Amino acid sequence: MDLQVAFVPLALEPKTFNIGDTVRVTASFKYTVGADTSVTVQAGPYHYIAGILDRIGSCFGSITVDLPMALTLTEKQFTIDFTLKAEDGIQAGTYGLIVEIPGTEFSVKQDSVLIIAGAPSITDILPMLMAVMMMGMIVPMMEEGGKED
Amino acid sequence: MTLTPLISSFKLSLGGADPVVGQQLAFSGWYRDPVTGQQYYYDAVQNQWYVYAAGYLYALGYMNPAPKQVTLAPGDKLKITLSFKYTGPAVTGVSSRYCIGAYGATGFDEKIYLTPTFNIPANLTATPVTVTNETTLTLPASPGADWDDIYVKIWGGTPSIGGSELSPNYIFGYENALVIVGITPVITEFKILDFVKV
Numbered sequence: 001m002d003l004q005v006a007f008v009p010l011a012l013e014p015k016t017f018n019i020g021d022t023v024r025v026t027a028s029f030k031y032t033v034g035a036d037t038s039v040t041v042q043a044g045p046y047h048y049i050a051g052i053l054d055r056i057g058s059c060f061g062s063i064t065v066d067l068p069m070a071l072t073l074t075e076k077q078f079t080i081d082f083t084l085k086a087e088d089g090i091q092a093g094t095y096g097l098i099v100e101i102p103g104t105e106f107s108v109k110q111d112s113v114l115i116i117a118g119a120p121s122i123t124d125i126l127p128m129l130m131a132v133m134m135m136g137m138i139v140p141m142m143e144e145g146g147k148e149d
Numbered sequence: 150m151t152l153t154p155l156i157s158s159f160k161l162s163l164g165g166a167d168p169v170v171g172q173q174l175a176f177s178g179w180y181r182d183p184v185t186g187q188q189y190y191y192d193a194v195q196n197q198w199y200v201y202a203a204g205y206l207y208a209l210g211y212m213n214p215a216p217k218q219v220t221l222a223p224g225d226k227l228k229i230t231l232s233f234k235y236t237g238p239a240v241t242g243v244s245s246r247y248c249i250g251a252y253g254a255t256g257f258d259e260k261i262y263l264t265p266t267f268n269i270p271a272n273l274t275a276t277p278v279t280v281t282n283e284t285t286l287t288l289p290a291s292p293g294a295d296w297d298d299i300y301v302k303i304w305g306g307t308p309s310i311g312g313s314e315l316s317p318n319y320i321f322g323y324e325n326a327l328v329i330v331g332i333t334p335v336i337t338e339f340k341i342l343d344f345v346k347v
Contacts, residue, residue, distance in 0.1 A: 017346055024347040029339040032293075034222035034330040071220045071330050073337065081347065099341055110337040 012097070016115040019086045027099045027108065028077040031067055038066045041100060043080040045095035046113050053109075055098065058088030084116060092118035161234035211300065212252055215326035221288050222330045228285045231301045233319070234277035242271040244314065247284040252298035252324055260296045261286050269306070290332070297327040 017023060024045040044060030046053055061082030068074075084090045095114040100107030103131065177193040190199040198210060221227060227246050248262040267282045282303075288296075300322025304312035312318035 021322045025344045027337045033334040035332045105189040106336045109206045
């Protein structure tokens with residue numbers, strides 16, 4: 001019997017927040033570096049527009065993470081706070097959460113884990129409105145067709 | 150009576166590594182690759198293959214898998230020790246070249262090197278004795294991540310052990326002997342552990 005085991009990071013459970021809440025993200029990575037240095041790490045919400053990842057950049061929080069010289073893989077854990085402010089473009093809906101080092105390929109993200117409560121925005125209810133409007137147009141046409149028979 | 154230097158089992162040590170011994174044939178002579186037609190020469194005394202090209206003999210397969218890896222950061226010093234078995238007269242002023250660089254399809258791209266000379270004491274017995282020599286190389290402030298190979302070659306001296314800087318009889322190297330940790334962080338296993346309202 002061939003037993004294959006793969007380790008997959010545990011998915012984050014979605015959580016609900018309100019406009020104005022501050023979210024504290026705890027993240028970690030392992031690193032090596034040949035001299036003492038530091039990196040800027042930022043975290044915040046994102047969503048997709050036409051399939052393209054769109055950061056709600058105004059909501060992002062960032063910190064500077066010190067990286068002492070490490071010749072072997074060394075774990076670094078840190079926290080980043082960001083606030084869900086309506087004036088920064090966040091509104092009720094579902095968002096992903098991304099933690100990244102700007103200007104590098106180093107990032108981690110998960111879709112649909114930030115649920116922002118509140119009245120739905122026009123973009124959230126637009127598909128439902130369009131469906132209702134189409135039903136409203138189709139039903140009278142079907143009724144008129146039935147009367148001719 | 151003429152005393153001829155005899156060197157064998159040329160190898161490098163990165164702080165006590167085990168020697169690497171290649172395949173050894175019984176007789177010296179020319180060999181021909183039946184597919185390519187390329188001619189090779191095997192020196193059974195030195196246990197060394199050579200390839201013939203443009204009038205020169207080049208030591209073949211002088212790069213070997215490293216028995217271990219040494220991690221280095223900018224400014225770190227690497228001590229390379231070579232050793233070989235020797236029978237013959239005392240030799241003074243043997244030239245050597247110790248290199249760190251990137252070995253690939255186009256050869257060895259030397260990045261750091263030193264060319265010290267050293268002496269070999271006489272051994273007039275029939276039993277070869279081990280001769281060692283060492284040199285320390287220092288990494289610069291911004292080493293390349295691909296500077297992970299090393300080699301050493303020796304030639305010349307009085308009386309000469311043979312060879313020259315461009316066609317040494319004795320050359321040996323290790324591939325992937327070094328792990329260069331540069332000044333740019335390398336990050337892995339990036340993950341979000343939790344997120345909460347505060």
